[in-house]
Amino acid sequence: MIKKKPKYGLLIDYEYCTGCHTCELACAQEYKHQPGVRGIKVFEVEQKLPNGSAYLTYFPFPTEVCILCPHLTKKGLEPACVKHCMAACMKYGRIEDLAVEIKKPRMVLWSGKQ
Amino acid sequence: MAGSKAKPRSSDTEIIQTTSWSAGPGCHGTCGVLAHVKNGKLTKIEGDPDHPFNQGRLCARCLAMTQYVYHPDRLTRPLKRIGERGEGKWQEISWEEAFDWIEKRMDRIRKDYGPESVIFSMGTGRDISPWLCMLAYAYGSPNVVFALSGNACYSPRIAAVETVLGDYCVPDAAQWLEKRYDDPKYRLPKCIIIWGYNIPNTCPDNIFGHWFIDLMKRGTEIVCIDPRMTWFSSRAKHWLRLRPGTDGALAMGFLNAIINESVFDREFVEKWTNAPFLIRTDSGKLLRESDIRTDGKPENFIVWDSSKKEPVVWESNRAAYRPGTCKPALHGNHTIVLKDGEKVVCKTVWDGFCEEVNKYPLDRVSEITGIPKKKIHAAAHFFAECKPSSIHWGLPIDSTPGITPTAQAITALWCLTGNLEVPGGNIIARNAFECVSYALPGAEGVIKLASKEADQKRISTDKYGPFRKFIWRAQTDTVLDQIFTEKPYPIKAIWMQTGNLIAGIGFEPKKWVEALKKLDFIAAVDLFMTPTTQLADIVLPAASFLEKDGVRSWWVPLQTINKAISVEGCKPDVEINFELARRFDPNLRWKSVEELFDNILQKSGMSFKELQKKKWALPPEGNPSAPYRRHEKGLLRKDGRPGFETPSGKVELYSSLREEWGLEPLPHYEEPPFTPVSRPDLAKEYPLILSTGRRSFAYFNAEHRMIPWLRELDPNPIVEIHPDTAKSLNVGDGEWVWVENWLGRQRFKAKLTLAVLPQMVMAAHGWWFPEEEGAEPSLFGAWKSNINQLIPMGSQGKDGLGAPIKNLLCKVYKV
Numbered sequence: 001m002i003k004k005k006p007k008y009g010l011l012i013d014y015e016y017c018t019g020c021h022t023c024e025l026a027c028a029q030e031y032k033h034q035p036g037v038r039g040i041k042v043f044e045v046e047q048k049l050p051n052g053s054a055y056l057t058y059f060p061f062p063t064e065v066c067i068l069c070p071h072l073t074k075k076g077l078e079p080a081c082v083k084h085c086m087a088a089c090m091k092y093g094r095i096e097d098l099a100v101e102i103k104k105p106r107m108v109l110w111s112g113k114q
Numbered sequence: 115m116a117g118s119k120a121k122p123r124s125s126d127t128e129i130i131q132t133t134s135w136s137a138g139p140g141c142h143g144t145c146g147v148l149a150h151v152k153n154g155k156l157t158k159i160e161g162d163p164d165h166p167f168n169q170g171r172l173c174a175r176c177l178a179m180t181q182y183v184y185h186p187d188r189l190t191r192p193l194k195r196i197g198e199r200g201e202g203k204w205q206e207i208s209w210e211e212a213f214d215w216i217e218k219r220m221d222r223i224r225k226d227y228g229p230e231s232v233i234f235s236m237g238t239g240r241d242i243s244p245w246l247c248m249l250a251y252a253y254g255s256p257n258v259v260f261a262l263s264g265n266a267c268y269s270p271r272i273a274a275v276e277t278v279l280g281d282y283c284v285p286d287a288a289q290w291l292e293k294r295y296d297d298p299k300y301r302l303p304k305c306i307i308i309w310g311y312n313i314p315n316t317c318p319d320n321i322f323g324h325w326f327i328d329l330m331k332r333g334t335e336i337v338c339i340d341p342r343m344t345w346f347s348s349r350a351k352h353w354l355r356l357r358p359g360t361d362g363a364l365a366m367g368f369l370n371a372i373i374n375e376s377v378f379d380r381e382f383v384e385k386w387t388n389a390p391f392l393i394r395t396d397s398g399k400l401l402r403e404s405d406i407r408t409d410g411k412p413e414n415f416i417v418w419d420s421s422k423k424e425p426v427v428w429e430s431n432r433a434a435y436r437p438g439t440c441k442p443a444l445h446g447n448h449t450i451v452l453k454d455g456e457k458v459v460c461k462t463v464w465d466g467f468c469e470e471v472n473k474y475p476l477d478r479v480s481e482i483t484g485i486p487k488k489k490i491h492a493a494a495h496f497f498a499e500c501k502p503s504s505i506h507w508g509l510p511i512d513s514t515p516g517i518t519p520t521a522q523a524i525t526a527l528w529c530l531t532g533n534l535e536v537p538g539g540n541i542i543a544r545n546a547f548e549c550v551s552y553a554l555p556g557a558e559g560v561i562k563l564a565s566k567e568a569d570q571k572r573i574s575t576d577k578y579g580p581f582r583k584f585i586w587r588a589q590t591d592t593v594l595d596q597i598f599t600e601k602p603y604p605i606k607a608i609w610m611q612t613g614n615l616i617a618g619i620g621f622e623p624k625k626w627v628e629a630l631k632k633l634d635f636i637a638a639v640d641l642f643m644t645p646t647t648q649l650a651d652i653v654l655p656a657a658s659f660l661e662k663d664g665v666r667s668w669w670v671p672l673q674t675i676n677k678a679i680s681v682e683g684c685k686p687d688v689e690i691n692f693e694l695a696r697r698f699d700p701n702l703r704w705k706s707v708e709e710l711f712d713n714i715l716q717k718s719g720m721s722f723k724e725l726q727k728k729k730w731a732l733p734p735e736g737n738p739s740a741p742y743r744r745h746e747k748g749l750l751r752k753d754g755r756p757g758f759e760t761p762s763g764k765v766e767l768y769s770s771l772r773e774e775w776g777l778e779p780l781p782h783y784e785e786p787p788f789t790p791v792s793r794p795d796l797a798k799e800y801p802l803i804l805s806t807g808r809r810s811f812a813y814f815n816a817e818h819r820m821i822p823w824l825r826e827l828d829p830n831p832i833v834e835i836h837p838d839t840a841k842s843l844n845v846g847d848g849e850w851v852w853v854e855n856w857l858g859r860q861r862f863k864a865k866l867t868l869a870v871l872p873q874m875v876m877a878a879h880g881w882w883f884p885e886e887e888g889a890e891p892s893l894f895g896a897w898k899s900n901i902n903q904l905i906p907m908g909s910q911g912k913d914g915l916g917a918p919i920k921n922l923l924c925k926v927y928k929v
């Protein structure tokens with residue numbers, strides 16, 4: 001099934017995501033979500049590196065529920081999660097524009113449903 | 115209502131700018147927030163993008179405020195106990211009845227036993243502490259208590275740094291500059307040591323944790339000192355994974371590497387520290403002018419002038435040599451003729467300091483800390499050779515009875531490497547514009563006891579030097595003892611304000627319950643019923659930060675808290691305490707709360723209303739509360755001379771105060787009292803190191819368990835166990851386990867994680883279950899997963915400070 005090509009998305013520089021869960025709460029507040037429902041969910045990944053040392057990564061994962069905050073972006077404001085992100089590691093925009101901003105390792109470009 | 119209203123975004127919503135400090139997020143930070151208010155109700159909260167502290171960002175706890183302020187369990191009426199203590203039977207009364215009853219009860223106690231027989235107890239430091247002091251002092255009691263054993267949170271570090279250099283220091287993240295990192299006066303630190311701090315979780319100590327991430331994005335490299343794997347450790351250039359509690363040994367090792375390989379700032383050492391002062395080799399004490407001259411003053415010290423080859427006097431009160439010029443020797447033994455003609459050999463402080471440091475060769479430090487020698491060496495050099503560098507430290511430093519000698523060593527690190535008071539280094543932190551509401555150690559504000567005499571009965575001032583000199587609280591362990599012994603005087607009542615003694619801050623909490631039950635009267639002020647308020651005779655419902663006006667001056671900026679909403683029935687702490695203070699002290703200095711705020715803000719030249727309009731203010735250059743290089747400019751000392759606010763006016767590598775208090779004046783390492791090294795006997799039965807106190811991103815200490823959005827993020831009391839250890843214990847991820855030691859056992863949910871070393875576990879703190887039965891014996895499940903039951907009271911250091919919180923022993927087995 002062919003779906004409409006998405007125009008907007010989030011560019012996530014997950015190297016800097018600290019796992020603070022602000023994005024989850026910003027979304028929950030914006031949409032008064034019930035506990036359990038989130039537009040974005042933060043995952044913790046721990047791994048052992050070849051040198052034996054332990055390494056921690058967090059990744060904010062936009063879920064099925066994310067609609068990219070059109071009521072805010074239409075007014076020129078940032079999505080609630082992006083605005084509050086404590087590490088300022090997410091950016092909202094047109095996918096083409098965001099793609100050119102991938103200039104460092106450990107970034108993910110996520111396409112939304114808009 | 116607030117003078118600082120932003121433009122409404124829709125016609126019926128008003129946006130009110132305020133400051134996040136206080137109940138709500140619960141932290142020590144000072145985020146600017148925008149409260150969206152519709153028909154008097156909070157509909158949404160956002161970070162204020164124009165605020166220099168958080169620049170629009172906000173944490174999960176603050177973003178959950180709509181669930182917090184309108185929570186169905188919020189206390190909204192004063193409650194008077196009608197059953198037995200702890201039985202959970204309450205009667206709602208009016209505020210007027212509550213005030214009258216408290217006044218009557220406390221007046222009686224004051225008449226019969228004196229005001230000092232009432233303890234005023236608080237939890238963590240925020241916009242409650244000053245008002246708690248105001249009430250205690252108006253009543254006449256000097257006994258304000260922060261109820262953690264060894265007062266082991268922040269105050270010990272502040273007191274220790276003040277012992278060395280007369281003021282406290284924090285790392286420079288450009289927080290004094292409006293344009294922050296872009297200000298041309300600022301320099302990016304090339305290296306920051308993050309020492310025992312997972313600071314993105316909850317911004318403790320008035321530092322916004324994510325500033326360090328801002329700096330890292332701009333190029334700052336991290337040295338992470340932490341037994342736990344954290345976000346920082348994973349991104350650090352050097353990660354030193356030490357055995358919990360051995361920070362002091364590591365700091366001495368750093369000094370060793372830095373001094374012996376001469377990567378320190380010799381000019382700073384000669385000019386600004388007491389390194390050239392002479393120490394008598396017969397007594398081991400500082401040589402004083404009174405030792406060599408009959409008319410000499412004991413507060414003056416002696417150096418050896420290496421060009422004139424004679425002793426020269428350092429006049430402490432002028433912070434200068436007499437006569438003016440002197441080339442003081444840093445090394446060597448010098449024979450000095452005393453006033454009675456006797457001769458005594460003296461060495462320099464610097465030689466004594468180096469001797470102490472040389473007791474910690476890296477092999478030995480490696481053995482104590484468990485970190486390979488090479489790694490220590492590389493990290494120490496990286497720190498010392500990067501200019502500027504800074505150090506940011508956390509609670510683990512306070513979490514050992516050896517706190518002060520550890521903090522002396524770490525303070526010496528930032529001083530000796532030339533990073534004191536330079537842009538991007540460690541900066542002397544004073545209250546903004548020197549306006550003091552909450553008098554942290556060393557600070558003096560307008561809220562004071564009526565007289566110095568009234569302070570003499572403060573518990574433990576006779577025992578502990580830092581409590582006489584810097585810390586205006588009573589020593590907690592001594593307070594608990596005194597409740598039982600009634601010596602030297604009985605304690606009859608306690609006023610507890612937004613601190614959870616039983617589930618959050620009190621170690622051996624069952625002892626605290628017993629102590630509370632011994633008292634004639636217990637009043638509690640809080641926002642929710644907790645295991646602690648449950649034991650009170652009267653409970654008063656307090657307001658969150660959104661429901662009150664307040665002032666904040668803790669470091670920077672200076673700003674106001676602006677009332678955005680009201681929750682019917684709740685009162686701000688300041689108003690509760692002001693009403694009672696007025697009743698207890700008819701001569702109270704202030705006629706209204708606003709007058710009190712104006713008085714606190716006086717030194718800023720602004721009134722409360724004026725500051726409210728301005729929103730926030732940063733002290734300008736030249737103000738004693740604004741950096742940089744104030745010691746050179748004479749901005750630190752009251753007399754306007756260059757130097758520091760220490761007894762000698764120098765950075766005291768050898769502490770004259772500690773000498774006066776009969777304690778070791780030089781930094782050193784003390785093995786904590788309950789480790790596999792200090793107690794191999796106990797370690798046989800309890801082989802794992804027990805650490806606690808790590809922060810949760812969802813909670814501030816014992817708060818927030820009732821907020822659905824937050825509880826969902828961190829639903830259970832977790833104990834972190836290394837997968838290899840768990841395997842040997844036959845424990846699977848998510849299984850419930852007992853964590854046990856000689857004080858008891860508690861249930862935790864095992865999280866198998868590489869975050870901890872195999873020989874340790876990390877148990878979450880502050881756990882109680884608001885959803886469970888409140889009445890005794892349950893006390894909201896306070897006896898199920900309360901790690902404080904495994905931590906002893908009474909293990910404070912020789913100066914009354916510190917407690918073994920992260921370096922105990924335990925065993926773990928399946929439930």
Ligand code: SF4
Pocket residue numbers: 026027030038039040062065066067068069079080081082
């Ligand atoms: S973009 Fe909007 S809807 Fe999507 S996760 Fe962020 S806050 Fe939620």
Ligand code: SF4
Pocket residue numbers: 016017018019020021022023024042058060084085086087088089090
């Ligand atoms: S708010 Fe930002 S830093 Fe925090 S968890 Fe979400 S993406 Fe990560």
Ligand code: SF4
Pocket residue numbers: 134139141142143144145168171172173174175176316317322323
């Ligand atoms: S914890 Fe940090 S982000 Fe949250 S309100 Fe406090 S200072 Fe602001």
